[in-house]
Amino acid sequence: MSKLHNADFKNFDKRKRANFINSLSGFKGCNLIGTINSDNVENLAIISSAFHIGADPALIGLIFRPDSVPRDTLENIRNNNQCTLNHVNENIYKKAHQTSARYPKDISEFETCNLKAEYRDECKPPFVQESNIQSLLELVREVPIPENNTHLLIMKIKNVFLDESFIESDGSIDIEASGTITVSGLNNYHRTVKLEKLPYAKASSGKE
Amino acid sequence: MSKLHNADFKNFDKRKRANFINSLSGFKGCNLIGTINSDNVENLAIISSAFHIGADPALIGLIFRPDSVPRDTLENIRNNNQCTLNHVNENIYKKAHQTSARYPKDISEFETCNLKAEYRDECKPPFVQESNIQSLLELVREVPIPENNTHLLIMKIKNVFLDESFIESDGSIDIEASGTITVSGLNNYHRTVKLEKLPYAKASSGKE
Numbered sequence: 001m002s003k004l005h006n007a008d009f010k011n012f013d014k015r016k017r018a019n020f021i022n023s024l025s026g027f028k029g030c031n032l033i034g035t036i037n038s039d040n041v042e043n044l045a046i047i048s049s050a051f052h053i054g055a056d057p058a059l060i061g062l063i064f065r066p067d068s069v070p071r072d073t074l075e076n077i078r079n080n081n082q083c084t085l086n087h088v089n090e091n092i093y094k095k096a097h098q099t100s101a102r103y104p105k106d107i108s109e110f111e112t113c114n115l116k117a118e119y120r121d122e123c124k125p126p127f128v129q130e131s132n133i134q135s136l137l138e139l140v141r142e143v144p145i146p147e148n149n150t151h152l153l154i155m156k157i158k159n160v161f162l163d164e165s166f167i168e169s170d171g172s173i174d175i176e177a178s179g180t181i182t183v184s185g186l187n188n189y190h191r192t193v194k195l196e197k198l199p200y201a202k203a204s205s206g207k208e
Numbered sequence: 209m210s211k212l213h214n215a216d217f218k219n220f221d222k223r224k225r226a227n228f229i230n231s232l233s234g235f236k237g238c239n240l241i242g243t244i245n246s247d248n249v250e251n252l253a254i255i256s257s258a259f260h261i262g263a264d265p266a267l268i269g270l271i272f273r274p275d276s277v278p279r280d281t282l283e284n285i286r287n288n289n290q291c292t293l294n295h296v297n298e299n300i301y302k303k304a305h306q307t308s309a310r311y312p313k314d315i316s317e318f319e320t321c322n323l324k325a326e327y328r329d330e331c332k333p334p335f336v337q338e339s340n341i342q343s344l345l346e347l348v349r350e351v352p353i354p355e356n357n358t359h360l361l362i363m364k365i366k367n368v369f370l371d372e373s374f375i376e377s378d379g380s381i382d383i384e385a386s387g388t389i390t391v392s393g394l395n396n397y398h399r400t401v402k403l404e405k406l407p408y409a410k411a412s413s414g415k416e
Contacts, residue, residue, distance in 0.1 A: 001342075004368045009266065013394075016379030023261035023381035024297055024343055024365060026237025026402065027390035028260065028372075029414060051259040052236065053271055053355035055229035058217065061271075061360075063261055087234055093403065101409040104269060120211075134209075135232055142354060147362060148262035157232060160212045171229035172393040173225030181392050181403065182235035184378040188405045192235065192390060192398035195301065202307040202396070 022048075023115050028063050030183040033062070034084035034110075034126045035076035035090045035116070040128050042117055043072045044109035048183045050085060058157035060085065060137060066149050072105055076155060081139040085155075086131035089179030093189045122159065131180040134161040141172065156205040172197075230256075231393040236366060238391040240304050241270070242318075242334045243284035250325055250334050251280045252317035254304045256391045261291075266291065266365035274357050285361060290332050293363075294339035297387030299379055301397045308411070325384035328369065335369065336406040340386040342369040363365060 009017055030049040035043045049063035062083075064074045077083050087095045092115060099109040110117040110126065117126035120136075127134045137155035144151055166178045174193050183189055217225055230416055243251045257271035270291075272282045285291050296304045298324065307317040318325040318334065326333035328344075329348040335342045345363035374386045382402050391397055 002372045006266065006366050012379055018263040019379035020381060021365065022260050022267045023270050023383055023398045024368065025258045025260045026383065026388055027235050029234025029236065031234055035280065049260060050233045052230050052257060053353065054358055055226040057356060058229045059355060060233050081240045089334055090403065097406045098409050101411040103411050105368060113355045140291045143351060145261065147267060148265060150262055157229065158214050166317045171220055171227035172396065173228060173391050175231055175234065180234055180343045182400060184383050187381065190384060190400035190401050191403055195298065195397040195399055196388065198305045201306050203309040203311050
């Protein structure tokens with residue numbers, strides 16, 4: 001095994017460092033964030049930084065870079081407190097990736113990347129019709145991270161839309177069966193193959 | 209598609225709600241956190257809440273529940289500021305899962321779950337020898353999340369240990385080739401199959 005010290009990857013060029021460091025936390029969730037602004041311009045952005053914070057209250061965290069790709073998304077959430085979180089599946093990952101391009105503010109990535117916006121009930125922002133697991137999130141609080149000027153948005157899960165056949169008897173969602181994929185680094189897309197669902201671990205079963 | 213409102217899953221029993229909500233952010237990184245306390249008792253805990261915060265400085269976030277499984281880990285990091293982050297692979301996922309059992313404070317999960325602790329250089333906490341991608345993390349700051357009394361630990365990546373053959377020319381790490389797996393919900397383990405590495409998206413390539 002080789003050792004790379006902080007000083008080594010600090011000296012990588014910017015893109016190389018981003019690729020390297022983005023790989024280190026492991027596989028990541030692959031989601032599309034749907035928002036809308038006050039002029040009713042839709043925005044859609046792929047995000048690999050959605051993460052579980054807690055189940056009760058049901059909270060998800062989103063990390064946003066302030067000066068980079070998802071700025072419209074961040075502004076839209078700040079303005080109307082809502083976004084949709086849509087799992088990316090194998091059928092749409094190329095279109096989902098394309099949303100990471102820098103489109104002008106007045107362009108809807110739904111339209112230009114050929115994904116269908118779906119509006120539901122009282123939810124302001126659009127969902128991605130092609131996604132099989134969709135949630136409506138509402139802003140609870142924004143936490144600035146001054147170490148790198150990113151922003152953590154703590155979001156509450158308001159509604160979830162999915163085919164109930166994906167929900168197992170214990171409440172787990174079979175996200176692999178729903179087609180949800182995962183991402184590594186910045187741009188590597190992977191489908192999954194289930195190894196096993198392991199039972200709740202007990203201390204008595206530690207030694208075999 | 210069915211709609212589940214917040215009030216619906218709020219009323220699930222605790223375990224069912226945890227399974228359901230933990231599935232909603234998508235696939236998660238699957239890592240083992242190695243720590244050591246001031247009496248040199250090692251601790252090892254599986255964690256699915258490690259997430260990328262930024263590449264420069266190289267930062268990873270960890271979410272800890274305060275009164276639950278990884279309490280020893282949290283205390284150890286608070287005491288000596290360091291932990292190791294070790295990717296879980298297909299060969300060790302069962303042992304890794306077993307670390308989630310509630311062992312007494314004086315028990316080393318390395319020993320009882322049959323994983324080998326490896327000490328390196330000036331790094332205080334032990335690494336997991338069987339892991340193919342290992343990082344040393346140092347505490348930058350703890351951010352309390354009063355909404356559910358969890359704790360976000362912002363960690364700086366100090367050193368990375370891996371076989372350099374996993375590093376691609378653009379800096380990405382081929383974590384699938386290294387055997388790294390992913391987790392969904394609380395206890396579903398999956399290996400991955402690469403679909404594609406997509407090029408940096410440009411606005412001009414949006415319409416085909």
